Amino acid sequence: MRFIEKDNLIIPSTTKEDSLPIxxxxxxxxxxxNPAFTYNPDLQQQLTGKQLLLEDLPFPLADIQAHxxxxxxxxxxGIENNGKHPLCARCGNKDPQWFAAFPCAxxxxxxxxxxxxxxxxxxxxxxxxxxxxxxxxxxxxxxxIMAWQGTLSDGQKVASQHVVEAIExxxxxxxxxxxxxxxxxxxxxxxxSALAAKKRICIATPRTDVxxxxxxxxxxxxxxxxxxxxxxxSEDRHLYAPLTIATTHxxxxxxxxxxxxxxxxxDAFPYTVEESLQxxxxxxxxxxxxxxxxxxxxxxxxxxxxxxxxxxxTTIPARxxxxxxxxxxxxxxxxxxxxxxxxxxxxxxxKWIKTRIQAEKQTLVFFPHIPLMEKALxxxxxxxxxxxxxxxxxxxxxxxxxxxxxxEVLMLLTTTILERGVTFxxxxxxxxxxxxxxxxxxxxxxxxxxxxxxxxxxTGVVTFxxxxxxxxxxxxxxxxxxMNREGLNKGLLDQ
Numbered sequence: 001m002r003f004i005e006k007d008n009l010i011i012p013s014t015t016k017e018d019s020l021p022i023x024x025x026x027x028x029x030x031x032x033x034n035p036a037f038t039y040n041p042d043l044q045q046q047l048t049g050k051q052l053l054l055e056d057l058p059f060p061l062a063d064i065q066a067h068x069x070x071x072x073x074x075x076x077x078g079i080e081n082n083g084k085h086p087l088c089a090r091c092g093n094k095d096p097q098w099f100a101a102f103p104c105a106x107x108x109x110x111x112x113x114x115x116x117x118x119x120x121x122x123x124x125x126x127x128x129x130x131x132x133x134x135x136x137x138x139x140x141x142x143x144x145i146m147a148w149q150g151t152l153s154d155g156q157k158v159a160s161q162h163v164v165e166a167i168e169x170x171x172x173x174x175x176x177x178x179x180x181x182x183x184x185x186x187x188x189x190x191x192x193s194a195l196a197a198k199k200r201i202c203i204a205t206p207r208t209d210v211x212x213x214x215x216x217x218x219x220x221x222x223x224x225x226x227x228x229x230x231x232x233x234s235e236d237r238h239l240y241a242p243l244t245i246a247t248t249h250x251x252x253x254x255x256x257x258x259x260x261x262x263x264x265x266x267d268a269f270p271y272t273v274e275e276s277l278q279x280x281x282x283x284x285x286x287x288x289x290x291x292x293x294x295x296x297x298x299x300x301x302x303x304x305x306x307x308x309x310x311x312x313x314t315t316i317p318a319r320x321x322x323x324x325x326x327x328x329x330x331x332x333x334x335x336x337x338x339x340x341x342x343x344x345x346x347x348x349x350x351k352w353i354k355t356r357i358q359a360e361k362q363t364l365v366f367f368p369h370i371p372l373m374e375k376a377l378x379x380x381x382x383x384x385x386x387x388x389x390x391x392x393x394x395x396x397x398x399x400x401x402x403x404x405x406x407x408e409v410l411m412l413l414t415t416t417i418l419e420r421g422v423t424f425x426x427x428x429x430x431x432x433x434x435x436x437x438x439x440x441x442x443x444x445x446x447x448x449x450x451x452x453x454x455x456x457x458x459t460g461v462v463t464f465x466x467x468x469x470x471x472x473x474x475x476x477x478x479x480x481x482x483m484n485r486e487g488l489n490k491g492l493l494d495q
Contacts, residue, residue, distance in 0.1 A: 001054070002022075002106070002107050002108075003021075009029060009068075012061060016108055022078070022126055024081075030071070033072060033133065037072065039072045041137070043063070043072075043073075044132060044136075045238065045239075047073070047132035048137060048240055049255065049256065049257025051129040051130070053078075053121045053130070055121060076129040076131065077128070079113075090114070090120070091114065091252055091280065092275065093116035095116070109126075111124045139241075147220070147221060147222065148185070148188050150185060152182075153322070154492055155181065156185060158314060159175050160186045160189045161189070162314045163186060166190075167190045167201075170259070170288050171312065172291045172312065173312045173313065174294075174298065174311055174313035175313070175314055177294065178318065178319060179448075179450070181319055190292070191218075195242055199259035199260060200257065200258050201262070202245075202260070203261075204245075205248065206247065206277070207421060208232065208247055210265065211230070211231045211247055212229075212231070213421070214245050218243065225243050230246035231246070248280065251284040252276070255284065256283070256286050257284050258289060260289060266293045266294065267295045267298060267299060267442050299442070317484070318484075318493050321454075321458045323494065324487065325480050326452045326462045327448075328444070328448050328473075330473065331463055331464070333346035334467060335467055336432060336467060345379055350383075356410075362426060362428075363427055364424070364450055365432060366416065366430070367413060368436035368438045369415070373413050376413060376432070387411045388403070389412070390413070391417055392415065400412065416443055419443050420449075423454075426454060428462070428463075429447060430464075431463070434464035434465060435467050435470050439473070444473060445480060
């Protein structure tokens with residue numbers, strides 16, 4: 001898109017004469033707000049706290065330009081050119097290999113675009129990012145904000161108070177809570193406090209299935225509060241709400257939107273490996289805002305920062321049912337891959353599995369790679385037909401997990417896709433090939449955390465079958481033992 005600079009404004013142009021792509025305009029003027037102008041409340045709803053492309057907005061360009069000229073909209077460069085190094089203003093990409101050029105019909109030049117965030121709509125050198133500069137929509141907050149009537153454990157209460165304080169004081173805080181500690185309930189008082197103060201709050205998580213799981217729980221806890229649930233293909237895409245639940249990818253559409261962001265599963269893929277998602281989380285915050293991090297498995301750097309006092313944090317070292325976390329047992333099983341090639345599984349693995357089948361105990365068995373898991377499935381189905389296998393690309397993934405929940409499946413073989421985000425009330429867990437590099441400390445702690453989650457079944461067996469112990473295996477076990485010890489010392493566990 002091309003613009004003409006005139007009378008301290010930029011005006012869209014369809015010709016190359018005396019006009020420039022927005023990235024080549026040195027400074028984009030922002031006109032003052034004209035209070036006499038009647039703005040479009042639908043545009044206000046869709047743009048407040050956002051950074052959107054023209055094609056994201058179902059409004060004529062003339063309307064958008066009129067709002068800009070009266071001070072209600074801002075234009076920002078989609079791609080900044082700092083010398084010879086382009087920077088995508090939406091996702092923060094500055095890696096040259098993630099930019100490409102194309103003959104652009106809009107600016108009639110060869111135009112550079114960002115490939116890194118292409119799934120959110122193409123952003124190029126001539127693309128303006130459009131934001132709202134007027135007041136935010138007014139949302140009436142009811143007298144009774146929260147309907148949740150549950151009670152918190154002693155460990156949850158401490159963490160809940162720290163979340164409230166961090167949100168009220170616009171601070172950063174890490175909640176390091178063991179798997180099954182009840183992190184969601186810990187957030188409720190902080191969310192209530194934020195909403196009462198007319199703050200806008202977002203819970204962001206790397207995975208869509210967590211958004212889908214959290215949405216009905218939050219709607220039940222805050223039934224009178226408008227809640228936007230955002231993920232790829234979501235119908236709430238244009239909904240302005242005081243409480244938003246979103247995948248971290250959806251944060252790329254926001255700019256200085258939230259007074260508090262709660263970042264769930266901060267250790268999970270893809271957030272940990274995609275710098276653009278970390279950039280998006282920072283951009284989505286208001287300059288003065290709170291950031292609450294939630295995780296059961298902070299990385300080594302964060303653990304070190306916690307121990308040395310460089311990071312404010314609270315641990316919840318025990319589950320709400322006051323029973324210790326199951327501690328994994330290490331069992332050597334030899335060269336299990338070589339045995340699989342011969343159509344066999346190690347005898348001690350087979351014995352472990354047969355014991356569960358005879359006891360009709362539901363079981364999750366983790367494998368590092370799909371082909372190895374599928375070979376194991378063929379062997380194990382000869383022992384019992386009610387065994388299934390699931391992985392990320394499995395089209396029947398959801399139905400198989402549901403069958404496991406319905407107890408129609410006795411044993412489910414899986415890759416790390418089920419290391420987190422699923423709860424089965426009464427299961428034992430095994431890892432075959434725990435020495436594989438895919439089983440990081442974080443993954444192994446999460447896998448062990450699948451067992452013993454229910455108050456009716458607070459124990460479970462966790463076994464790591466291996467062909468040699470790794471540092472990650474030792475660290476995972478050490479973290480679990482340390483949390484159990486801390487829970488005991490704080491009086492959060494029954495003897």
